[in-house]
Amino acid sequence: xxxxxxxxxxxxxxxLAVVNAVVPLYGHYIRDSxxxxxxxxxxxxxxxxxxxxxxxxxxxxxxxxxxxxxxIENSASTKPLIYKITGVWGNHxxxxxxxxxxxxxxxxxVAVAARGMPADLRSLVLCVQSWIASAFLLxxxxxxxxxxxxxxxxxxxxxxxxxxxxxxxxxxxPLLYLGYVGFSMTFxxxxxxxxxxxxxxxxxxxxxxxxxxxxxxxxxxxxxxxxWAYYTLGWGGFxxxxxxxxxxxxxxxxxxxxxxxxxxxxxxxxxxxxxxFLAILAFSLSLVGTFLVRSGVLxxxxxFATDPMRGVFILLILVFFIGGSLALFAWxxxxxxxxxxxxxxxxxxxxxxxxxxxxxxxxxxxxxxxYPLALEAxxxxxxxxxxxxxxxxFVPLAIPLFLVMPFGQSLAWKRGDLLGAAQRxxxxxxxxxxxxxxxxxxxxxxxxSYCLAGLAIYVIVGSFLDLGxxxxxxxxxxxxARGSGLPRSAYGTAIAHAGIGVTLLGLAASGxxxxxxxxxxxxxxxxxxxxxxxxDAIAPVNGPNYTAAVARGTIFEGVAALGAIEPSARFYPSRxxxxxxxxxxxxxxGQLYMSIGTPSNGGVDARLYWKPLVTLIWIGALIMxxxxxxxxxxxxxxxxxASRARRSAGPxxxxxx
Amino acid sequence: xxxxxxxxxxxxxxxxxxxxxxxxxxxxxxxEERARDLSAGLRCLVCQNQSxxxxxxxxxxxxxVLVREHLVAGDSDxxxxxxxxxxxxxxxxxxxxxxxxxxxxxxxxxxVLIIGGAAILVAARRAKRERDPAVPLSAEEKKxxxxxxxxK
Numbered sequence: 001x002x003x004x005x006x007x008x009x010x011x012x013x014x015x016l017a018v019v020n021a022v023v024p025l026y027g028h029y030i031r032d033s034x035x036x037x038x039x040x041x042x043x044x045x046x047x048x049x050x051x052x053x054x055x056x057x058x059x060x061x062x063x064x065x066x067x068x069x070x071x072i073e074n075s076a077s078t079k080p081l082i083y084k085i086t087g088v089w090g091n092h093x094x095x096x097x098x099x100x101x102x103x104x105x106x107x108x109x110v111a112v113a114a115r116g117m118p119a120d121l122r123s124l125v126l127c128v129q130s131w132i133a134s135a136f137l138l139x140x141x142x143x144x145x146x147x148x149x150x151x152x153x154x155x156x157x158x159x160x161x162x163x164x165x166x167x168x169x170x171x172x173x174p175l176l177y178l179g180y181v182g183f184s185m186t187f188x189x190x191x192x193x194x195x196x197x198x199x200x201x202x203x204x205x206x207x208x209x210x211x212x213x214x215x216x217x218x219x220x221x222x223x224x225x226x227x228w229a230y231y232t233l234g235w236g237g238f239x240x241x242x243x244x245x246x247x248x249x250x251x252x253x254x255x256x257x258x259x260x261x262x263x264x265x266x267x268x269x270x271x272x273x274x275x276x277f278l279a280i281l282a283f284s285l286s287l288v289g290t291f292l293v294r295s296g297v298l299x300x301x302x303x304f305a306t307d308p309m310r311g312v313f314i315l316l317i318l319v320f321f322i323g324g325s326l327a328l329f330a331w332x333x334x335x336x337x338x339x340x341x342x343x344x345x346x347x348x349x350x351x352x353x354x355x356x357x358x359x360x361x362x363x364x365x366x367x368x369x370x371y372p373l374a375l376e377a378x379x380x381x382x383x384x385x386x387x388x389x390x391x392x393x394f395v396p397l398a399i400p401l402f403l404v405m406p407f408g409q410s411l412a413w414k415r416g417d418l419l420g421a422a423q424r425x426x427x428x429x430x431x432x433x434x435x436x437x438x439x440x441x442x443x444x445x446x447x448x449s450y451c452l453a454g455l456a457i458y459v460i461v462g463s464f465l466d467l468g469x470x471x472x473x474x475x476x477x478x479x480x481a482r483g484s485g486l487p488r489s490a491y492g493t494a495i496a497h498a499g500i501g502v503t504l505l506g507l508a509a510s511g512x513x514x515x516x517x518x519x520x521x522x523x524x525x526x527x528x529x530x531x532x533x534x535x536d537a538i539a540p541v542n543g544p545n546y547t548a549a550v551a552r553g554t555i556f557e558g559v560a561a562l563g564a565i566e567p568s569a570r571f572y573p574s575r576x577x578x579x580x581x582x583x584x585x586x587x588x589x590g591q592l593y594m595s596i597g598t599p600s601n602g603g604v605d606a607r608l609y610w611k612p613l614v615t616l617i618w619i620g621a622l623i624m625x626x627x628x629x630x631x632x633x634x635x636x637x638x639x640x641x642a643s644r645a646r647r648s649a650g651p652x653x654x655x656x657x
Numbered sequence: 658x659x660x661x662x663x664x665x666x667x668x669x670x671x672x673x674x675x676x677x678x679x680x681x682x683x684x685x686x687x688x689e690e691r692a693r694d695l696s697a698g699l700r701c702l703v704c705q706n707q708s709x710x711x712x713x714x715x716x717x718x719x720x721x722v723l724v725r726e727h728l729v730a731g732d733s734d735x736x737x738x739x740x741x742x743x744x745x746x747x748x749x750x751x752x753x754x755x756x757x758x759x760x761x762x763x764x765x766x767x768x769v770l771i772i773g774g775a776a777i778l779v780a781a782r783r784a785k786r787e788r789d790p791a792v793p794l795s796a797e798e799k800k801x802x803x804x805x806x807x808x809k
Contacts, residue, residue, distance in 0.1 A: 235711050242706050341784045352777055360769040367765040381758050384700045386708065386751030393766050519679040597678075605678055 003068055006056025007147035010097075013049035013104070014137040016042050020130035024123040028195070039123035039130075040111035046133065047108035054101045057146050058088050067153035070094060070146045076159035076574050078545040086170035087160045092294065092310075093146035095173055099290070100136050102174070102181040103129065106210075110185070117206045124192035125185075132184055135317045143310045159545060159574035168228035176221030176248055180286040182214025183251055186258065187283030190276045191325055194332040199276060204266035207279070209632055211262060214282075215255045216628040222248050223621030234580035234595040236515075236609045238617060241390040246369040247289030253362035254282040257355045264348050267413065268340040271348075273333045274355070280329060284322040285362070291318050292369070343415040350408030350416075354401065361397040365390070402455050402504065405497060406462025424469065425462055432458025443612070449511030456508055459501030467494040489634040496627025503620025509590075509613035520551075521603040529610025531592060532556045533565060538599050546570045548581075549599045551606065555585055555592055562587065567594045567606070589613045677710060681721055688728045695724055695734055699741065700751050708751055720749075 020042045027035025060068045061084050064077045074091040075084055083090075089098040107129045110122060140146070163169070189207040193199045225248065230238040239245060258278040265275045295311030342348040368385045375381050406428050410421040422429075436454025443450065467490060471479050514529045525534045536552045550568040554561050567583030582595040590612040597605035677696070683689040696710035701717040709717040709724075720741070727737045741749050753759045761768075794802065 237711065240706065240711075344781065356770065356773045356777065359773060360766055363769045364766045367762055371759075371762045375758060375762075379758065382746060382748040383753040383759065384706075384748055384751050385753055385762065386698075386700060386706060388698050388752035389762075392752065393763075397766060517677055517679055517682060607677075 002056050003060050003065065003147050003149070006053040006060075007145070009049040009056070010053040010137065010141060010147075013046050013053065013100075014134060014141060016046040016049065017130045017133040017137055020046065020127060021134050024127040025195075028120060028124060028127075033120070036120055036123035039126040043104075043107040043111040043126045043129070046130075047104040050097075050101050050104040054088075054097055057094060057097060058085060060147075061085065061088050064157065066155070066157055067149050068146075069148045069150050072150065072154060072157045074157070074160050076157040076545060078574075079159060079165070080544050082167070082170065083160060083165045087164070089173050090160050090164040090169070093140070093144045095177075096136065096140050096144050096294070097146055098174065099177050099181060100133060100140065102177050103133050103136065103184060106181060106185050107133070121192055121196060121198070121203075121206070124195055125188045128188035128191040128195075129184065132188070132321065135320065139310075139313050139317065143313050156574075159572060162546065162570065162572040162575060162577045162579040163232060165545075165572075165579075166228065166232060168224060168231070172221060172224045172228055175217050175224055179214050179216075179218025179221050179248075179255075180251065180289060182210060182217055183255060183279075183283040183286045185210035186214065186255075186279040187321075187325065190279035191328060194276065194328050197332065197335065199272050199336055201266050201269050204262045204275065208259075208262055208266065211255065211259050211279075211282075212628050212632045215252070215259055216625045216632070218248065218252050218255060219621055219625050219628065222252060223618050227618050231582045231584055231593075232579065234582060235607065236513075236582070236593050236595070236611065238614075241368075241387045243369045244289075244293050246365050247292045250362055250365050250369075251282050251285040251289060253358050253365065254278060254285050257358040257362070258282050260351045260354050260358075264351050268342065268348060270340045270342060271352070271355075272336050276333065276336075277329060278355075280322075280325045284318075284325070285366075287314075287318050287321060288366075291315060340414075342413070345411065345418050346416040347408060347411045347413045350404060350411050353404055354408060357397055357401045357404075361394055361401075364393045364397065368393070399455065402459050402501075405459055405500075406465065409463065409466040409493070409497065424465060428458050428462035428465055431461040443509075443512045446511045449508050452508035453505055456501045456505035459504060460498045463494045463497035463501060467491065487634050489631040492627045492629070492631025492634065494627070495630060496624045499620045499623030499625075499627055501620070502616050502623055503618075506613050506616030506618075506620060509616070510611065512612050513614075514610045516608045518606060518608075519603045520606045525556075526606065526608055528592065528608040529612075530557060531562070531587070531610065533592070533594060533608060535604075535606075538602075538604055541568070543570065545574065546572045546579075549596070549604070551583070551594075551596045551599075551604055553583065553594065555587075565592060565594050567596045569596050569598050569604075586615060589615050589619075591615060677721065678718070681718070681725065683725055683729065685729075688725070691734060692721070692725050692728055695728075695737060696721055698738075698751050699724070700749050702745060702749060 020039055023042075024036045024039040027033070027038075057070070059065075060071050061075055062081070064071065064075060064084070066072050066075075070091060070093050074087050074094070079087065088094045107126055110125055110129070186207055189203070189210065193203050222245075225245070226238045229240065230236065258275065258281075261271045261275045261278055264271045291311070291314045295314055368389055372383050372385050375383060406425055407418075407421050410424045411417075432454045435457030436450055439450040439453040440447075467486075470486060470490070471482050473482065516526055516528045518526055520526060520535045522535050522537050525532050533553045533555055536554060538549060538551050541548045541550045548568045548570040550566055553565045553567075555563055555565055563585055565583040565585045568581045570579045570581060571577070572579065578598070580595050580597075582593055584594075585592045590610065591614050593609040593611055595607050677693070683692060693710060697708050699709045699720065701707045701709045701712035701714050701720075703714050703716050704712045707717075709720050724737055724741075727740065732740070738750065747754060753762060755763055
């Protein structure tokens with residue numbers, strides 16, 4: 001019964017979404033504020049219904065109701081409770097429901113939190129959101145009903161894909177969706193601004209928290225996914241340039257560009273048209289990502305849902321929203337007045353360069369991901385575009401980006417002084433060069449690794465120089481007073497920039513990794529990098545819904561035992577699937593990584609890796625997210641504060657960022 | 658069908674192992690290093706976007722062994738790649754060759770950089786011209802200004 005009410009709630013949510021998609025727009029058209037004012041309440045009610053539907057599906061999964069097809073296909077009574085809950089979104093139907101739930105949460109957040117923004121703009125934003133919600137609710141109800149029942153319920157379910165029975169992958173989709181769907185907010189803001197014809201610095205300020213939220217979650221989601229791949233896929237890689245990974249990287253690149261161009265728009269009223277375009281682009285790429293993953297057009301490790309009918313439906317959604325918004329853009333963009341002008345060498349100029357490079361890398365990833373499909377469809381020629389292509393094209397674009405990053409932070413707005421900026425960065429150059437030499441002497445070849453490590457040090461030090469100068473500007477005596485006077489977004493910028501530098505350092509270090517592949521028997525010792533692993537025993541272990549062979553090893557450095565390492569090979573009988581669970585020991589910032597195959601003849605094939613500094617890749621992502629969060633907590637950006645501040649008497653001086 | 662699939666999977670369970678296996682590794686470390694580099698650029702034909710170096714598939718293993726046999730026989734990297742392309746098509750190369758069909762693929766970064774850069778230059782010029790303070794006042798504006806200055 002609960003399942004049916006969930007289905008019904010979803011239908012009601014669709015009805016409300018359609019109401020919200022039409023009424024505020026009509027109200028705006030006939031200039032009736034009573035009609036536009038319905039949007040927030042309807043959005044809140046819609047959120048209530050979607051949340052109920054999601055709760056109903058979760059209930060069905062938790063009680064293992066095997067009369068529901070979705071539960072049969074993705075659950076089993078023996079599955080641990082945590083994976084019964086996360087299994088709700090570990091499948092196509094449930095993940096689409098999660099997508100819509102997050103969309104509804106964002107809409108509700110706008111309805112509740114964004115009281116400071118003009119009421120008509122808020123209604124239009126909610127209206128555009130409802131268009132998206134209607135499309136996806138329709139998609140779920142017509143092609144991907146999660147509540148479908150079966151007449152004869154089986155006694156046991158088919159269990160969840162073992163790769164997905166993992167804490168990392170349990171939180172990866174929600175994080176990623178918060179990012180994807182978060183960009184629907186910036187999209188809605190852009191579309192609403194185009195409809196209302198009001199695009200100014202205030203708009204940029206209203207939209208910035210939403211861009212930041214989306215960006216933070218997308219950053220975390222990508223990092224989480226990459227760490228998951230690292231420890232479950234068993235060969236120690238963390239980024240494969242897989243189409244599905246690219247699908248999340250593209251909106252991230254566009255979103256990062258948007259974050260930066262919105263700053264220019266907010267401070268200087270310049271780049272308006274471009275910022276609007278990026279807001280549309282970031283969400284369009286999120287939709288493309290959803291399409292790539294959900295349609296099964298690129299069947300890859302991740303795409304566990306494949307159904308061409310759904311593909312066509314999502315393609316229609318894609319065409320409608322991207323085409324519609326671009327048409328609206330083309331129609332309205334011409335009437336936008338260009339904003340403040342600036343010299344090529346200036347903070348704005350650096351941000352334009354940042355945008356050019358980010359957009360180019362985004363376009364490169366886009367072509368690389370879709371080119372094989374297009375080429376096969378057009379000429380029948382089959383080619384592969386894999387990691388070597390992306391490394392050859394993406395890296396040369398990223399390096400100049402890292403080089404100019406600290407420059408941009410040191411340049412003044414409007415008109416900067418390149419030589420002066422370089423002088424201010426002397427410390428960063430020195431640190432980078434020192435880092436390069438130290439790493440070259442310490443770790444040695446490959447050259448690319450120590451050059452990138454030097455670049456990373458330069459970026460990290462450079463990120464803080466501008467902040468340091470502003471803190472110590474009037475002598476060291478009043479650093480504290482100056483520090484508390486600086487906006488939090490200044491700290492956020494410095495920290496986020498340092499974060500990407502930290503990630504770069506971790507990536508650079510992958511060149512110093514070592515591996516040892518061998519067959520081991522209990523009692524054997526394998527050398528790996530500066531350590532050795534002694535295999536103590538291979539033991540069978542029974543989990544709740546799997547059986548496993550666990551290799552128990554001890555790590556030695558010389559003769560001193562450092563700790564244990566326990567890789568295992570699991571077998572899930574209900575799906576007849578294997579899954580390896582790498583044994584990972586974190587030593588300092590590096591990790592010793594060991595994975596095993598299936599034991600045979602008393603021995604086991606083992607892969608051991610020593611990965612120095614590898615944790616920095618994900619620590620850097622966390623630092624980036626922290627920087628984003630600090631920036632988000634900036635008093636000037638808090639929802640509604642902006643407009644209140646504007647109403648207070650007189651202009652207040654704004655420190656440049 | 659599903660049972661057949663399950664059976665196949667079950668049978669393949671004891672065989673399942675990780676990518677490069679210990680018994681494949683060549684004695685000569687230099688050749689093995691070359692084998693690994695080559696493998697990283699070759700696609701596992703039955704997998705999605707995985708190199709044969711990363712893949713557990715039987716076919717990937719066969720090609721890994723094939724590559725090593727050729728290396729031991731003294732073939733150059735290019736010869737081995739050509740041999741594999743002849744046998745399996747360019748599909749096997751993860752880094753597509755630069756040719757007519759892939760012109761746009763390899764050209765995208767340059768194209769976007771050039772078009773983007775040009776667009777930025779044009780926009781900057783136009784903005785400067787529109788905001789140029791040296792643009793003289795029109796006759797009407799001048800008259801208005803004179804009136805204001807005359808204090809009317």
